Structure formats: structure tokens, C-alpha cells
Amino acid sequence: MTAWDRDPAARGDVVVDEVRMTYVSEGRTTVAIENASGTVRKGRFVSIIGPSGCGKSTLLDIVAGLTRPTSGQVRIGGESVTSPRRDFPMVFQDDSTLHWRTVLDNVALGLEIAGVPKAERRARARDILGVVGLRGFEHHRPRQLSGGMRQRVAIARALVMEPAMLLMDEPFGALDQQTRTLVGIELLRIWEETRTSVLFVTHDIREAVTLSDEVWVMSRRPSTILDVVHVDLPRPRDTDVLRSAQFEGYVGVLWDLIQAEVASAMREQERAAS
Amino acid sequence: MSIHAVPARSFVTAGRIAVPVLLVAGWAAAAALTPEVATVGASLSAVAGAWADGTLRPDVADTLQAVIAGFALSAVMGIPFGVWAARRTYTYQVVEPLFSSTAAVPRIVLLPIFLSLFGITVNAKIAIAVSAAIVPIVLTSMAGTRTVNPTLIKLGRSLEMSRWTLLRRVIVPAALASIMSGLRIGFSLALLAVILSEFVAATSGIGLRIQSAYSLQQLPLMYGLVVLVVLVGLAGNLGIWFLERRAAR
Amino acid sequence: MSVLDLGGIRMSIRPALGRMPAWATRVVVVAALLTAWHLAVAGGLVSSLTVPAPLDCLRRLPGILGTAAFWSDAARSLRTTVEAFAAAAAIGVLAGALLTRLPVVARILEPYIVGAYAVPVVVFYPTFLVVFGLGTAPIVLTAFLMAVVPVLMTTMVALSELRPTHRKLARSLACTRWQAFRSILLPSALPLLLPGLKLGFVYAMAATVGVEFIVADAGLGFRIGELYRNFETVDMYVHILAMIAVAAGFNSLFNLLERVIRKDLA
Structure with a gap:
């Protein structure tokens, strides 16, 4: 065990410590998250997968400081996350670009809110647009871009904040399959360039394996983190890696873990509906 | 969540009861401060007195007759026209701006035209009520019809509904909320147009009575009649709202 | 392609080719209303003392x-x-x-x-x-x-x-x-x-x-x-x-x- 393994929070690792989340509705208490613990080490790409409605997005909101957990906490550098942090920017599933702003001003939004002077924030936004491959689109408006390009604008808007951790809530969920694959590959390239810590929520197993160093598998409600799968595939994850038997092996392992959960979650929903 | 909602709900009910009480209290306070505002009691008894001695009844009847006739005519002409025009995109594009741009024309300036055509009669009042009420009714009927989910219309077609059945079973129910809001606005605009036209030229009506009470400085009667008009407007809307609830069932 | 399909296509093309822009039709509608007004006055349907002819206006x-x-x-x-x-x-x-x-x-x-x-x-x-x-x-x-x-x-x-x-x-x-x-x-x-x-x-x-x-x-x-x-x-x-x-x-x-x-x- 190395030194920073013993004191992970000191290194900019994000620690999810026994987070529990319950709701009170119609006088009944619903346990959304029974117990979730884990560590996103600095510079690692971590995905959370699980059946729909399992509380993946709730967990992400808690890490972002958007929602307070009922008990437990999220820490970074020994500090507890209790409110939204600008260095934990989020990329959403829906199109969250502001249609009345140019691409450049969309990317600069967070810096503007943080009070960074105009010249500096524009220069930084321009640099990041190069990173996400949107150089030349600075003065376009979001409506003139495809859905995939808009999500890259949202990713750029998050990256420009020089995040301690990037939070992504099914960011490609609203895209069609082909676009989704291409933007996923693009994210892979961007991440390998920036090496930011990422917490990525998805329900797509192949997407999780393609991108991640680690995949957290969540159970159905009341949710816990069932298992953590370390994806030891070489990087860069080029076509050869993504077509390897090893890759398919990881997909198979995750599918086996999640299959039972998805099936019983579905049965539960059907029962609740009837 | 509902644990918190329970006290909030009774709080909302109490608040809703408090609003009219506060309004009347505000009126009473204003009356106490200045002689130019008649007291609540004097205003109500002035109206009650005029009603009891029989002098107010024909005025109320004449005003209501003109408002209801004008409103009904507007609904009977406006809803079918609006739905028809909105079902054809091109017709809609031609017609919609014609109606929406006339919304800014105060109906009262058309009164001289109607007076010259009909004289100082109930027909002039009905005409001005129609001119006021038909515009919002047509506009909301069009808006409601335009926003009917196209999938529903496709569904109706796939079920081989006749045009009439499609209209009756799909389009009108889907557009109903919008049409009803137009009817409510139309009713209050018809009422307003009739009252204002009675201010200017009439042989009877609530508006005429308000105008003469103003000229004769019978302040309690004037305030009381203004409140009466507000109540007529609210009652009409309540009636339309009940119709809407019954139609929605 | 069936005859039915052709019909569908013809139907969708015709309005685009055969119709004036909506504003032009609107002008025509307003002009028609003014003409009707004018004819009503000129024809003595309404007295020009109560309603003047649009041209006089x-x-x-x-x-x-x-x-x-x-x-x-x-x-x-x-x-x-x-x-x-x-x-x-x-x-x-x-x-x-x-x-x-x-x-x-x-x-x-x-x-x-x-x-x-x-x-x-x-x-x-x-x-x-x-x-x-x-x-x-x-x-x-x-x-x-x-x-x-x-x-x-x-x-x-x-x-x-x-x-x-x-x-x-x-x-x-x-x-x-x-x-x-x-x-x-x-x-x-x-x-x-x-x-x-x-x-x-x-x-x-x-x-x-x-x-x-x-x-x-x-x-x-x-x-x-x-x-x-x-x-x-x-x-x-x-x-x-x-x-x-x-x-x-x-x-x-x-x-x-x-x-x-x-x-x-x-």
C-alpha cells in the first residue's frame, strides 16, 4: 500500500463515505440509497451503472453538493462537500447549452459567474474549444450545432473550470446510437489529454467499459454499491482494444452482475404499476 | 412531503379567505380616510335600495341581456370559425394576424359606427359586445386547435373517424381548455364594452346608472354599482368555469 | 410507386407552388373588405351621412x-x-x-x-x-x-x-x-x-x-x-x-x- 492510499482525501481524491438517502413521501419513508461508499482517485475515470431508478443520478447529485444526503458525506481534501462547487461541474443528459449565447460565451459561462475577467475567460474558453474539437465554431449558436456537438460544448463548459472532478449524468443518453458512440470516443480522447477525475453515470455497459478505469455496479432500490470492477484495459483505448476478447470479457462480467438486478427492478415496477 | 403539505393546505385556504376580507378592509380604511370614497355599508345599502324600489332592475336586465346575447353570438360564430381556420395552416397564417392586430383597438371607438348603424338601441350594445368578445374567442380557439397533438389526429384517422367524429371526439376536447379561457376573457370584455358604451350613449343599463350617479355625485350608489359590475364579471366567469368542468367530465 | 403515392406528392407540392405568401392574401382580404364597404355606401345600402365611403376617408x-x-x-x-x-x-x-x-x-x-x-x-x-x-x-x-x-x-x-x-x-x-x-x-x-x-x-x-x-x-x-x-x-x-x-x-x-x-x- 502506497502512502496516498492510506490518506486518499489529501491527494484530491473524492471519497464517498457511507452515503444514505431516504425520502419521506405520503407519510412513507422510501430508502433511495441504502449505503454507498467508494473512492474516486485523482485522475481516474469511474462509471456508475445500475438498473434505471436505482439512485445513480441521486448519488451524483449528492457528490455534486446539489442534494444533501440523509447521512454520510462526500469529502475532497479532507473537506466535506455540503454545497455546489464550481470545481465539480456537471454535464447533464438534456441539452443544457444556453441557446441565446454563442458557443464561446456558453463555454465561458462558469468563468463569468466566478467573476473571471472577460479577456481571460474568452482566451481560456477558446483553448478548451480546441481540446473538444470545436475550434472554428466559437461564434455559432447552439441551434446551429448537432446534438453531439452541443454535448461537447457542455463538456467544454465543464472542463474550462479546471475541475477537481467532472460529473457526468448520462451525458449521451439523449443522443442516437451512432452519435453516442462517436462522442464517446471523442470523450475518451479528451480525457486522455486532460486526465481529470470523472464520475460518469450511464446505463450502457459497453460505454462504461470503453471509458472507465473502474465501474461501480449499483443494486436496485434500496441501493448499495454491489461491486467495483477494475477495467484493466490498456490506454489509449483504440479500435484494437475495443474489439478485443478482453473488452468483451468485461462487458460479460458486468452484464452478469447487473442482469439479476435489472430483472427484479422491472418486476418491482410492474408490480407497483398494477 | 405531505406531512408538510397538510398545514400548508389549511394555511392556503385561510389565506384565500383572508384576501377578500383584506380587500373589503382596505376599502373601509380608504373610506375612513377620505370622503371621496363611500363607505362599504352606504354603498351596499344604496344598491340594495335601488334594487328594492324597482328602479335598478330594468337597468340590470338590459345590460345582462346585451352582454349575454353578444357573448353567445360571439361564441357561436367564433369557436367554429377559429377551429375551422386553425385546421388549415394557410388560412390560419392569413387570418391570425388580422385578429391579433385588432386586439389593440379599444372597442369603444367603434361605438359611433354601431350607433350610426343601429341608433341608441340594444342592438348597438350587442354589436359592440360581439366586436369585443369575438376576438379572444377566435384567437384562443385557433391557438387551442393548433396545439392539438398531431399524433392524436393521426390516431383518429387510423381509426377511420369521420371528420365530424374527429372534431367532436379529438380536436375540440383537446382544445377545450384554451377555448374556455377565451370564453372567460370574451365574457369580461363583452361586459366591459357594454358598460362603457352605456357610459357614452344609452337609454338604460348599469353603465348609464354609474354615469348618472357620478354626475349627480351619488357616490355610495356609484361605488356600489362598480362593485356590482365586478360581481357580474366574476359570476359569469364562474358559470363558464362550471360549464368547463361539466364538459371535461 | 403507386398512384396513391403520386397523389400524395401532388397534394403536398400544389400549395407551395400555387399560393401567394400569407401576407399578400391578407392584403387582398383587407382590400376586399374595403371594397365591400365602398360598394355598400355607393350602392345606397347605408347612408353616406352615417357611414362615409372609404375613398372619402x-x-x-x-x-x-x-x-x-x-x-x-x-x-x-x-x-x-x-x-x-x-x-x-x-x-x-x-x-x-x-x-x-x-x-x-x-x-x-x-x-x-x-x-x-x-x-x-x-x-x-x-x-x-x-x-x-x-x-x-x-x-x-x-x-x-x-x-x-x-x-x-x-x-x-x-x-x-x-x-x-x-x-x-x-x-x-x-x-x-x-x-x-x-x-x-x-x-x-x-x-x-x-x-x-x-x-x-x-x-x-x-x-x-x-x-x-x-x-x-x-x-x-x-x-x-x-x-x-x-x-x-x-x-x-x-x-x-x-x-x-x-x-x-x-x-x-x-x-x-x-x-x-x-x-x-x-
Whole structure:
């Protein structure tokens, strides 16, 4: 065990410590998250997968400081996350670009809110647009871009904040399959360039394996983190890696873990509906 | 969540009861401060007195007759026209701006035209009520019809509904909320147009009575009649709202 | 390809080729209405003493547009309208924003705000006259009350229809309330807000001219009433037509503004 393994929070690792989340509705208490613990080490790409409605997005909101957990906490550098942090920017599933702003001003939004002077924030936004491959689109408006390009604008808007951790809530969920694959590959390239810590929520197993160093598998409600799968595939994850038997092996392992959960979650929903 | 909602709900009910009480209290306070505002009691008894001695009844009847006739005519002409025009995109594009741009024309300036055509009669009042009420009714009927989910219309077609059945079973129910809001606005605009036209030229009506009470400085009667008009407007809307609830069932 | 398919294609092409732009048809419709009016008067269907022929009105138009009185009347009406509208826009938007922050108060007031549409506010005019005396104050107040209701209502609707993602974005960027409102929420709500402002302006104008018609000493509404009482029928019709043109002009101006801003959004 190395030194920073013993004191992970000191290194900019994000620690999810026994987070529990319950709701009170119609006088009944619903346990959304029974117990979730884990560590996103600095510079690692971590995905959370699980059946729909399992509380993946709730967990992400808690890490972002958007929602307070009922008990437990999220820490970074020994500090507890209790409110939204600008260095934990989020990329959403829906199109969250502001249609009345140019691409450049969309990317600069967070810096503007943080009070960074105009010249500096524009220069930084321009640099990041190069990173996400949107150089030349600075003065376009979001409506003139495809859905995939808009999500890259949202990713750029998050990256420009020089995040301690990037939070992504099914960011490609609203895209069609082909676009989704291409933007996923693009994210892979961007991440390998920036090496930011990422917490990525998805329900797509192949997407999780393609991108991640680690995949957290969540159970159905009341949710816990069932298992953590370390994806030891070489990087860069080029076509050869993504077509390897090893890759398919990881997909198979995750599918086996999640299959039972998805099936019983579905049965539960059907029962609740009837 | 509902644990918190329970006290909030009774709080909302109490608040809703408090609003009219506060309004009347505000009126009473204003009356106490200045002689130019008649007291609540004097205003109500002035109206009650005029009603009891029989002098107010024909005025109320004449005003209501003109408002209801004008409103009904507007609904009977406006809803079918609006739905028809909105079902054809091109017709809609031609017609919609014609109606929406006339919304800014105060109906009262058309009164001289109607007076010259009909004289100082109930027909002039009905005409001005129609001119006021038909515009919002047509506009909301069009808006409601335009926003009917196209999938529903496709569904109706796939079920081989006749045009009439499609209209009756799909389009009108889907557009109903919008049409009803137009009817409510139309009713209050018809009422307003009739009252204002009675201010200017009439042989009877609530508006005429308000105008003469103003000229004769019978302040309690004037305030009381203004409140009466507000109540007529609210009652009409309540009636339309009940119709809407019954139609929605 | 079957015959049926061809029919479908022909049907979809025909309107595109065979039809004039909507505005041109609109001009034709208006021209037809004017022609019908002209024929009705020329044919003796209505007396030209009560209803003048449109051509007579047209001939009189330059004479009236050349008078200082017309422009000072128009300026007076416009000033009153703009004052009432500005107050209604500012107060309506602020109150709407405040009410969305205070959901319990909003729920209490909701039926009354909706009910305010049912109240013909202009009937309060005589009471304002008694309290504030003659002058523009009662007119501005009446027009303000008419205009503030649609502005308030559309503000509340526009803010409640805001995309949840935009709200979440504002929170995740740790915006202050003012930053969230100014940079994200207000521009996002603008396309829904504008029609309410337009309606507010329309109501303010209608109330202003309407009240002027009944009791005032200047303004377009007053002039129309004056001409009516003096039996100057042609001049009265010209003023009514001018009033309709001004109203339609402002309507188009708002539509243009809407389109410019929406294109900006697009």
C-alpha cells in the first residue's frame, strides 16, 4: 500500500463515505440509497451503472453538493462537500447549452459567474474549444450545432473550470446510437489529454467499459454499491482494444452482475404499476 | 412531503379567505380616510335600495341581456370559425394576424359606427359586445386547435373517424381548455364594452346608472354599482368555469 | 410507386407552388373588405351621412395627418399608454418573479389573479376620477391595472416552465440568485415572457384610448368622441382608421421584436 492510499482525501481524491438517502413521501419513508461508499482517485475515470431508478443520478447529485444526503458525506481534501462547487461541474443528459449565447460565451459561462475577467475567460474558453474539437465554431449558436456537438460544448463548459472532478449524468443518453458512440470516443480522447477525475453515470455497459478505469455496479432500490470492477484495459483505448476478447470479457462480467438486478427492478415496477 | 403539505393546505385556504376580507378592509380604511370614497355599508345599502324600489332592475336586465346575447353570438360564430381556420395552416397564417392586430383597438371607438348603424338601441350594445368578445374567442380557439397533438389526429384517422367524429371526439376536447379561457376573457370584455358604451350613449343599463350617479355625485350608489359590475364579471366567469368542468367530465 | 403515392406528392407540392405568401392574401382580404364597404355606401345600402365611403376617408387623410392637433393627440395617447405599460411591465415581472419564490403566497393568490381577468377593470375609472380628479393620473392607473394582469400571469407561467436542467445548471455553477436570474433564468424565460408583455401593451393602449373617449380633454380617444358628438363623420372615421393603424403597427412592432429576439435565441 502506497502512502496516498492510506490518506486518499489529501491527494484530491473524492471519497464517498457511507452515503444514505431516504425520502419521506405520503407519510412513507422510501430508502433511495441504502449505503454507498467508494473512492474516486485523482485522475481516474469511474462509471456508475445500475438498473434505471436505482439512485445513480441521486448519488451524483449528492457528490455534486446539489442534494444533501440523509447521512454520510462526500469529502475532497479532507473537506466535506455540503454545497455546489464550481470545481465539480456537471454535464447533464438534456441539452443544457444556453441557446441565446454563442458557443464561446456558453463555454465561458462558469468563468463569468466566478467573476473571471472577460479577456481571460474568452482566451481560456477558446483553448478548451480546441481540446473538444470545436475550434472554428466559437461564434455559432447552439441551434446551429448537432446534438453531439452541443454535448461537447457542455463538456467544454465543464472542463474550462479546471475541475477537481467532472460529473457526468448520462451525458449521451439523449443522443442516437451512432452519435453516442462517436462522442464517446471523442470523450475518451479528451480525457486522455486532460486526465481529470470523472464520475460518469450511464446505463450502457459497453460505454462504461470503453471509458472507465473502474465501474461501480449499483443494486436496485434500496441501493448499495454491489461491486467495483477494475477495467484493466490498456490506454489509449483504440479500435484494437475495443474489439478485443478482453473488452468483451468485461462487458460479460458486468452484464452478469447487473442482469439479476435489472430483472427484479422491472418486476418491482410492474408490480407497483398494477 | 405531505406531512408538510397538510398545514400548508389549511394555511392556503385561510389565506384565500383572508384576501377578500383584506380587500373589503382596505376599502373601509380608504373610506375612513377620505370622503371621496363611500363607505362599504352606504354603498351596499344604496344598491340594495335601488334594487328594492324597482328602479335598478330594468337597468340590470338590459345590460345582462346585451352582454349575454353578444357573448353567445360571439361564441357561436367564433369557436367554429377559429377551429375551422386553425385546421388549415394557410388560412390560419392569413387570418391570425388580422385578429391579433385588432386586439389593440379599444372597442369603444367603434361605438359611433354601431350607433350610426343601429341608433341608441340594444342592438348597438350587442354589436359592440360581439366586436369585443369575438376576438379572444377566435384567437384562443385557433391557438387551442393548433396545439392539438398531431399524433392524436393521426390516431383518429387510423381509426377511420369521420371528420365530424374527429372534431367532436379529438380536436375540440383537446382544445377545450384554451377555448374556455377565451370564453372567460370574451365574457369580461363583452361586459366591459357594454358598460362603457352605456357610459357614452344609452337609454338604460348599469353603465348609464354609474354615469348618472357620478354626475349627480351619488357616490355610495356609484361605488356600489362598480362593485356590482365586478360581481357580474366574476359570476359569469364562474358559470363558464362550471360549464368547463361539466364538459371535461 | 403507386398512384396513391403520386397523389400524395401532388397534394403536398400544389400549395407551395400555387399560393401567394400569407401576407399578400391578407392584403387582398383587407382590400376586399374595403371594397365591400365602398360598394355598400355607393350602392345606397347605408347612408353616406352615417357611414362615409372609404375613398372619402382616404381623401381626407392627408389633411388630418397635416394638422398639429392629430399628432399632439397621438402623442398624448401614446405617452399615457407607455407610462402605464412601463409600470405594468416592471411591477408585473417583479411580482411574478417574487411569487414564484413564494409558492404558498402564489397558491393563495392564484384564483384571484386568474379571476382578475374576469374583472372589467375599466369600470373602476369613475372611482379613480372621484379620488384623483381629472387629469391623466386616473387614465394611467386604469391602463396600468388592465396591463399588469397579463404581464404577471405570463411571468409566472414562463418561470414555472423553465427547463429544470437550466435551474440545475445555475445551482451547479454556484450562481448567486441575481446571477441565476440575469444570466440563465430570465433569458431562458424570455420567449414565453414576450407575448405577455405584448398583451400588456395592447391592454394598456385599449384602456387608455377607451377612457379618453369617455372623459378626457386630449388624446385620440377624446378626439374620436368629440368628432362623434359634432357629427364630423368623415373625420371621425379617419381617426378611427388611424387608431386601428397605430394599434396594428404596434402589434407588428412587437411581433418583429419577438422574431428578432427569438432568432437571437435560435
